[in-house]
Amino acid sequence: MARDLLPLGLDDEARLRVSHGPEHAAAGVPAVVWSMRHSLSRMGPVRTARLLARVNQKSGFDCPGCAWPDPEHRHAAEFCENGAKAVAEEGTTRRADAAFFARHSVADLSAQTDHWLGRQGRLTEPMLLADGATHYEPIGWDDAFGIIVEELNALGSPDEANFYTSGRTSNEAAFAYQLLVRAFGTNNLPDCSNMCHESSGSALTETIGIGKGSVSLEDLHAAELILVVGQNPGTNHPRMLSALEEAKRRGAVIVSVNPLPEAGLMRFKNPQRPRGVLGHGTALTDRFLQIRVNGDLALFKAVNRRLIELDRAHPGSVVDHAFVERHCTGFDALAADLAQLDPADVDAATGLPREQIDALADLIASKRRIVACWAMGLTQHRNSVATIREIVNTLLLRGSIGKPGAGVCPVRGHSNVQGDRTMGIYEKPQPAFLDALRDTFGFEPPREHGHDVVDAIRAMRDGRAHVFVAMGGNFLAAAPDTAATAAALQRQRLTVQVSTKLNRSHLVTGRRALILPALGRTERDVQASGEQVVSVEDSMSVVHASRGRLAPASPQLRSETAIVCGLARRLLGDRHAIPWQAFEDDYALLRDQIAATIPGFEQFNARLAQPDGFVLPHPPRDELRFETPSGRAHLTANSLAVLRVPEGRLLLQTLRSHDQYNTTVYGLNDRYRGIRSGRRVVLVHAEDLAALGVADGAIVDVVSEWEDGVERRVERFRAVAYPTARGCAAAYYPETNPLVPLDSQAERSGTPTSKSVVVRLEEPHA
Numbered sequence: 001m002a003r004d005l006l007p008l009g010l011d012d013e014a015r016l017r018v019s020h021g022p023e024h025a026a027a028g029v030p031a032v033v034w035s036m037r038h039s040l041s042r043m044g045p046v047r048t049a050r051l052l053a054r055v056n057q058k059s060g061f062d063c064p065g066c067a068w069p070d071p072e073h074r075h076a077a078e079f080c081e082n083g084a085k086a087v088a089e090e091g092t093t094r095r096a097d098a099a100f101f102a103r104h105s106v107a108d109l110s111a112q113t114d115h116w117l118g119r120q121g122r123l124t125e126p127m128l129l130a131d132g133a134t135h136y137e138p139i140g141w142d143d144a145f146g147i148i149v150e151e152l153n154a155l156g157s158p159d160e161a162n163f164y165t166s167g168r169t170s171n172e173a174a175f176a177y178q179l180l181v182r183a184f185g186t187n188n189l190p191d192c193s194n195m196c197h198e199s200s201g202s203a204l205t206e207t208i209g210i211g212k213g214s215v216s217l218e219d220l221h222a223a224e225l226i227l228v229v230g231q232n233p234g235t236n237h238p239r240m241l242s243a244l245e246e247a248k249r250r251g252a253v254i255v256s257v258n259p260l261p262e263a264g265l266m267r268f269k270n271p272q273r274p275r276g277v278l279g280h281g282t283a284l285t286d287r288f289l290q291i292r293v294n295g296d297l298a299l300f301k302a303v304n305r306r307l308i309e310l311d312r313a314h315p316g317s318v319v320d321h322a323f324v325e326r327h328c329t330g331f332d333a334l335a336a337d338l339a340q341l342d343p344a345d346v347d348a349a350t351g352l353p354r355e356q357i358d359a360l361a362d363l364i365a366s367k368r369r370i371v372a373c374w375a376m377g378l379t380q381h382r383n384s385v386a387t388i389r390e391i392v393n394t395l396l397l398r399g400s401i402g403k404p405g406a407g408v409c410p411v412r413g414h415s416n417v418q419g420d421r422t423m424g425i426y427e428k429p430q431p432a433f434l435d436a437l438r439d440t441f442g443f444e445p446p447r448e449h450g451h452d453v454v455d456a457i458r459a460m461r462d463g464r465a466h467v468f469v470a471m472g473g474n475f476l477a478a479a480p481d482t483a484a485t486a487a488a489l490q491r492q493r494l495t496v497q498v499s500t501k502l503n504r505s506h507l508v509t510g511r512r513a514l515i516l517p518a519l520g521r522t523e524r525d526v527q528a529s530g531e532q533v534v535s536v537e538d539s540m541s542v543v544h545a546s547r548g549r550l551a552p553a554s555p556q557l558r559s560e561t562a563i564v565c566g567l568a569r570r571l572l573g574d575r576h577a578i579p580w581q582a583f584e585d586d587y588a589l590l591r592d593q594i595a596a597t598i599p600g601f602e603q604f605n606a607r608l609a610q611p612d613g614f615v616l617p618h619p620p621r622d623e624l625r626f627e628t629p630s631g632r633a634h635l636t637a638n639s640l641a642v643l644r645v646p647e648g649r650l651l652l653q654t655l656r657s658h659d660q661y662n663t664t665v666y667g668l669n670d671r672y673r674g675i676r677s678g679r680r681v682v683l684v685h686a687e688d689l690a691a692l693g694v695a696d697g698a699i700v701d702v703v704s705e706w707e708d709g710v711e712r713r714v715e716r717f718r719a720v721a722y723p724t725a726r727g728c729a730a731a732y733y734p735e736t737n738p739l740v741p742l743d744s745q746a747e748r749s750g751t752p753t754s755k756s757v758v759v760r761l762e763e764p765h766a
């Protein structure tokens with residue numbers, strides 16, 4: 001079944017090429033050439049030049065690629081190879097219009113790869129897949145809203161609908177959307193964060209009282225030691241490499257902790273500097289700890305234990321006692337817990353030599369300004385929240401938070417995923433936020449917590465939810481356990497996708513399905529009061545404006561904000577005194593309401609007009625204030641349960657290639673890892689392959705084993721010998737999502753464990 005649903009790249013098997021393993025350096029001339037080639041093929045020369053000149057400039061639009069912040073002194077080209085691809089993807093001149101849908105039935109489209117679907121261009125008008133129909137057909141906006149209203153009003157309770165959000169949605173659209181959903185009567189607002197940095201949010205809220213990173217770009221530049229843990233910035237946050245390079249130039253030591261030697265982190269050629277383009281590049285990583293997948297909790301526990309031991313030998317030499325006494329709780333419990341740590345568990349979990357761990361602790365003990373950066377390599381495991389809390393312990397012990405050059409840096413994914421949360425896209429809203437909504441808009445918002453992504457899938461699967469609305473994203477392909485997610489969506493009475501491009505979620509639908517085509521970030525947004533700007537928040541809590549410049553891909557597109565307001569008028573009428581029409585006509589009015597409701601947004605419109613925007617408050621960073629119940633930062637004792645992989649099995653992580661944006665596959669090459677013309681590969685250490693009796697290059701099925709006894713399988717992957725940590729494997733998302741069991745979630749945050757899947761390799765059935 002999974003194979004039929006996600007036939008991604010099945011035809012590539014014969015064309016796949018594997019070279020010598022990881023590249024030795026990232027970016028440089030090839031990156032510039034690749035991004036230009038990609039853009040030119042989608043947009044042609046004039047459009048390419050016009051568009052790329054506007055990315056991340058003060059008068060331009062925010063790059064839809066990632067959430068990395070913009071430096072104060074911007075280069076003429078403040079974007080990266082992959083940002084350029086994201087822009088080209090949206091700026092493409094191809095169109096998936098009504099004629100396209102008339103030519104292709106849903107069954108035909110389902111037989112295509114995701115790579116092919118993404119290449120069909122921009123969606124141009126609302127489309128309906130009627131009950132029992134074989135093809136999508138055009139429908140007017142009013143009629144489309146009418147269908148949604150009819151289905152929503154037929155529900156037994158508002159909690160029988162789910163409203164998903166991906167992370168590209170602007171602050172204005174996100175605020176309006178959550179307002180609509182809560183005014184309708186539910187907190188069922190699952191979002192991509194649930195699959196992404198939820199573990200970071202949970203761990204940071206518990207320990208330092210706010211779920212966001214505490215550093216600025218300047219802090220990164222000024223750090224003495226930067227830990228890059230479970231992150232591949234060369235591909236996913238390429239502009240971060242410039243910041244690391246700058247920090248290095250000023251003397252910082254960079255440590256990377258990763259099962260894979262990622263090219264960009266090891267060595268970087270800055271395409272924005274002549275010597276970067278021409279020279280050998282900067283060796284970025286000073287120390288590389290090739291950890292086993294899921295070994296990080298053990299690593300940081302071992303590090304913290306040694307920090308405390310070193311301090312016991314010379315009191316005050318390592319632990320910042322003044323900081324700990326003044327600002328933290330939990331030191332004694334932490335010390336007692338770490339004293340129990342079994343070194344054999346650390347060996348088993350990390351696979352690292354003890355000297356290497358000790359050396360890392362010694363390095364941390366010798367530096368005062370430490371920044372810890374991380375991404376999905378830490379957040380998508382069962383013990384993710386514990387792992388991140390343990391890293392917070394490291395920083396707190398060294399007093400390395402809330403001062404220049406130091407702090408926590410969870411590097412976000414989608415360009416406005418952090419802002420969407422700030423705007424209230426959250427299934428577990430704070431009471432204070434709901435109170436503010438009530439006071440501003442005069443209705444009583446629902447108080448009961450709603451569904452996160454996994455709960456939403458369960459509710460749809462079990463017949464407790466019947467309508468699914470997605471504000472962007474590609475739920476079917478991004479969510480875990482593809483077969484379960486597909487079955488859940490197919491049980492819906494109505495599925496609605498607000499989208500820019502065709503994707504798998506348009507093909508695996510409820511009884512009826514709607515596609516509502518939206519303006520992208522790059523496009524001019526004109527409403528009754530004139531041209532609109534929107535705002536976004538980056539990974540470092542900077543809020544700034546984004547203004548699209550291109551003519552819309554089709555005159556029938558509507559902005560996300562206009563879609564939300566239009567639907568709200570039809571659904572709620574004058575049920576609440578919310579001026580939806582005025583919001584749609586002038587987003588500045590919406591911003592006035594955001595200012596009235598959300599702390600930190602006072603004078604929103606005036607401050608948004610500043611060229612660099614403004615920084616949201618962050619109590620630990622700004623004033624060493626911790627808004628936890630105790631008013632202090634929490635040192636936490638995190639128990640270690642080593643994930644034991646049975647004999648003959650591997651621990652699989654599912655990750656991104658260099659040529660994709662999440663579920664959008666730009667191309668079939670992973671240049672930095674030496675994989676070309678195909679994606680169905682599973683990377684395994686040569687000696688593990690030998691021990692398993694699988695030849696390098698052999699075709700295998702990958703089968704995941706989980707406690708529910710269900711075997712989840714993806715077929716015909718090529719086994720590739722690759723220098724990953726022993727006992728581990730890596731393969732691309734979303735092709736491997738069918739392997740991630742729905743119920744395998746991170747403790748406390750509920751994030752699917754897409755970075756620790758126990759698998760075996762099997763010879764394919766005939």
Ligand SMILES: Nc1nc2c(c(=O)[nH]1)N[C@H]1C(S)=C(S)[C@@H](COP(=O)(O)OP(=O)(O)OC[C@H]3O[C@@H](n4cnc5c(=O)[nH]c(N)nc54)[C@H](O)[C@@H]3O)O[C@H]1N2
Pocket residue numbers: 065066082083196229230231232233235236237257258259260262291292293294295296375376377378412413414653654655656657658660661662663755
């Ligand atoms: N070009 C491009 N940019 C993107 C995206 C994209 O798809 N394409 N996606 C965006 C989004 S939404 C996000 S969330 C970010 C994702 O950014 P990343 O988190 O960098 O993305 P992944 O490819 O999932 O890479 C995970 C990294 O963690 C490592 N890793 C895996 N398991 C472990 C582990 O147990 N321990 C440690 N220490 N390391 C581990 C992997 O080897 C890999 O280097 O990027 C954003 N930016």
Ligand SMILES: Nc1nc2c(c(=O)[nH]1)N[C@H]1C(S)=C(S)[C@@H](COP(=O)(O)OP(=O)(O)OC[C@H]3O[C@@H](n4cnc5c(=O)[nH]c(N)nc54)[C@H](O)[C@@H]3O)O[C@H]1N2
Pocket residue numbers: 165166167168169192193195196197376380413414471472473474475478479480498499500501502503518519520521560654655656661662663664733734736737740754
């Ligand atoms: N196995 C595994 N699964 C994972 C992950 C993993 O590492 N491994 N990573 C997880 C992570 S970190 C994330 S963030 C999620 C991502 O999950 P999603 O955010 O749901 O997925 P995307 O692929 O980013 O969504 C792409 C689609 O968004 C639409 N789109 C693009 N731009 C816009 C826009 O401006 N407006 C609107 N309305 N639509 C737009 C297009 O139609 C496009 O097809 O996946 C998660 N799933």
Ligand SMILES: [Mo]
Pocket residue numbers: 192195196197412413414
């Ligand atoms: Mo993400």
